[in-house]
Amino acid sequence: MLKKKEIEKTLELLEKTHPTAHCELNFRTPFQLLVATMLSAQSTDKTVNKVTDRLFEKYPALEDFLKLGQEELEQEIKEIGLYRNKAKNILAMCSKLVKKFNGEVPANMEDLVSLPGVGRKTANVVLSNAFGVPAIAVDTHVFRVSNRIGLAEADNVEKTEEQLMKNIPREKWSKAHHWLIWHGRRICEARKPKCEICPLTEYCKYYKSIAAKGK
DNA sequence: AACTCGGGGCA
DNA sequence: TGCCCAGAGTT
Numbered sequence: 001m002l003k004k005k006e007i008e009k010t011l012e013l014l015e016k017t018h019p020t021a022h023c024e025l026n027f028r029t030p031f032q033l034l035v036a037t038m039l040s041a042q043s044t045d046k047t048v049n050k051v052t053d054r055l056f057e058k059y060p061a062l063e064d065f066l067k068l069g070q071e072e073l074e075q076e077i078k079e080i081g082l083y084r085n086k087a088k089n090i091l092a093m094c095s096k097l098v099k100k101f102n103g104e105v106p107a108n109m110e111d112l113v114s115l116p117g118v119g120r121k122t123a124n125v126v127l128s129n130a131f132g133v134p135a136i137a138v139d140t141h142v143f144r145v146s147n148r149i150g151l152a153e154a155d156n157v158e159k160t161e162e163q164l165m166k167n168i169p170r171e172k173w174s175k176a177h178h179w180l181i182w183h184g185r186r187i188c189e190a191r192k193p194k195c196e197i198c199p200l201t202e203y204c205k206y207y208k209s210i211a212a213k214g215k
Numbered sequence: 216a217a218c219t220c221g222g223g224g225c226a
Numbered sequence: 227t228g229c230c231c232a233g234a235g236t237t
Contacts, residue, residue, distance in 0.1 A: 042232095
């Protein structure tokens with residue numbers, strides 16, 4: 001794990017590298033972001049946006065989703081993989097929003113993860129991007145990148161989230177979350193990381209391990 | 216901890 | 227054509 005000074009420098013470099021990093025899902029309300037994030041699991045935001053642009057045009061809000069049947073929603077989101085599970089979870093989530101939360105998307109972790117199909121990752125995305133609550137959603141990119149570059153040193157998502165919150169100043173959580181995702185998608189890719197254009201190699205253990213192997 | 220869901224984008 | 231994708235629930 002990086003030392004305090006190295007962490008500060010790393011965060012600076014990440015910001016400089018991805019100054020415009022932001023949530024790339026299209027949404028207008030917390031409810032829409034919740035649905036879009038649920039759809040984004042194991043899928044690409046490009047595909048999700050194509051579907052949600054059309055979906056939210058026809059069904060913009062919770063009350064509209066309540067009229068949707070399982071098969072009907074499945075057809076609407078069929079271009080996205082895992083569509084049966086997702087349709088089922090979204091409808092169950094909508095039902096619970098009405099029954100338990102007065103039709104409003106809750107703005108806290110505990111209530112969000114009580115919703116069907118909503119885990120910590122999805123909850124953090126909604127808290128951060130829809131409610132302005134400082135949060136770090138540890139998805140595959142955040143996990144991979146933060147552990148590679150030494151912002152975390154953990155073998156699971158929970159520890160990674162814990163360490164990131166400790167290592168990153170609270171006011172930077174939401175931005176850092178997007179820096180790490182953008183870095184993971186554009187430079188620190190899973191299979192073929194572009195270390196030759198990465199500005200973080202100075203402290204990066206992963207880079208050093210690759211360099212040591214001569215590749 | 217391993218398994219399942221899954222069509223579309225992209226090399 | 228084959229591999230991978232802003233995860234979560236179940237076993």
